[in-house]
Amino acid sequence: MEQNYAREEVYNPETIEKLSEHYRAILELLGEDTDREGLVKTPERIAKAMCFLTRGYDEDPREILLSAKFHEEYKQMVIVKDIELYSLCEHHMLPFYGKAHVAYIPNGYITGLSKIARVVEAYARRLQVQERLTVQIRDCIQQALDPLGVAVVIEAGHMCMQMRGVQKQSSLTTTSAFTGVFLRQMQTREEFIHLIRRG
């Protein structure tokens, strides 16, 4: 059966054209022949890839959460774990990638589960440092839902440490950020840590 692999991404043609010019110049400075077959379309491909990898700038994470905010009296922990993320470190523009684990305890309002992952995506698809990414996710959920507490843990490997620089291929960085009951009650924090480590 014929599959339709139509590309959904829509890019601003002017931005792509300008970026392509710059990437062509960069490839030439790196000693490449941009007329050779394999490279003819590469500047445009990189331009589109970079727009994709930074598309979070066009998204409003708070709006994402509010678009599926529901009144609900559930007051236990909600955890969305193992949310894969791909971001770019702002120092080298090399990828860092890994998983985010996000929890909150509702206080009258819940949000659509996919929206939590979409918030991670909206902040990850920017030039980032892992610490800021962690805190931005936490603060967005706290401000949009006003829950009893929010917990975010991110575990990621940084290509700038793995394939260049200090070259530590298997190093992982863990960051965490908490609010409310996750800050005040060690037991709640431990329950979260226990549940994200399980399985």
Ligand SMILES: Nc1nc2c(ncn2[C@@H]2O[C@H](COP(=O)(O)OP(=O)(O)OP(=O)(O)O)[C@@H](O)[C@H]2O)c(=O)[nH]1
């Ligand atoms: N805190 C933090 N540092 C990061 C992150 N991503 C990359 N870095 C670090 O940013 C630092 C930039 O340091 P510089 O000394 O200016 O850059 P550099 O000479 O390329 O450093 P090396 O990577 O050690 O070769 C490096 O130590 C990177 O490991 C991140 O998400 N958080």
Ligand SMILES: [Zn+2]
């Ligand atoms: Zn880096």
